[in-house]
């Protein structure tokens with residue numbers, strides 16, 4: 001059975017002024033259940049990640065600041081949320097959601113977290129609405145438990161996975177691949193193992209052929225035994241910040257391409273949602289739900 005990590009805390013509590021688009025974390029599971037794409041027993045509810053596991057990736061000084069709300073004004077501004085115990089707890093639960101998905105994906109091939117993909121978090125600081133880097137924490141946990149030897153991170157959010165790239169810049173067991181808008185946040189890009197910067201206005205055909213060629217080659221060359229997929233839907237043409245011209249169908253084909261490629265090579269895959277900022281929340285939810293549909297279609 002394909003497991004989906006979700007906890008009500010994903011959508012609640014929300015700092016003032018951030019209700020939208022975070023409401024998606026409530027709407028996605030509702031919609032999936034409503035459409036019969038998933039059944040309730042597929043939902044697994046994560047607990048907060050243990051500090052010992054977080055410290056495999058993040059610095060103790062930074063984690064202490066999150067635990068005791070001692071981030072400076074400047075550090076909070078960089079993150080974009082005001083600090084609170086609830087926000088730290090939320091981030092720890094989301095991180096554990098990604099780890100729980102790893103355990104599940106090792107058995108069934110795929111698992112999805114209804115949040116996460118917090119790829120702008122660095123070892124010693126957060127930024128861009130990301131506090132802890134869930135993929136990095138989960139990847140380091142997999143390596144420490146000897147559950148994976150070579151991990152591929154496929155980051156297809158429209159923003160570069162700068163935190164992930166930096167965390168793993170000297171880690172040969174993790175290959176970071178990021179396809180992102182060239183002229184988008186973060187304006188200072190870190191160096192992933194493979195970066196594919198996309199021009200403004202990139203359309204379905206260009207996007208999908210670039211992805212297909214690079215992904216296939218990475219599977220052959222990197223030979224990963226585990227993969228993470230950051231399925232941000234801010235690549236959509238309707239996105240307020242994305243700058244690309246990928247259609248809803250193109251976004252769905254992206255997901256299909258990732259899953260079919262990994263499935264064919266028998267590489268377990270954990271997916272996290274990442275960003276999505278279309279003005280109409282229905283587009284965001286539809287695109288994220290398509291990711292689940294494609295996962296279910298491929299793996300069941």
Ligand SMILES: [Zn+2]
Nearest residue numbers: 157158159275
């Ligand atoms: Zn993004």
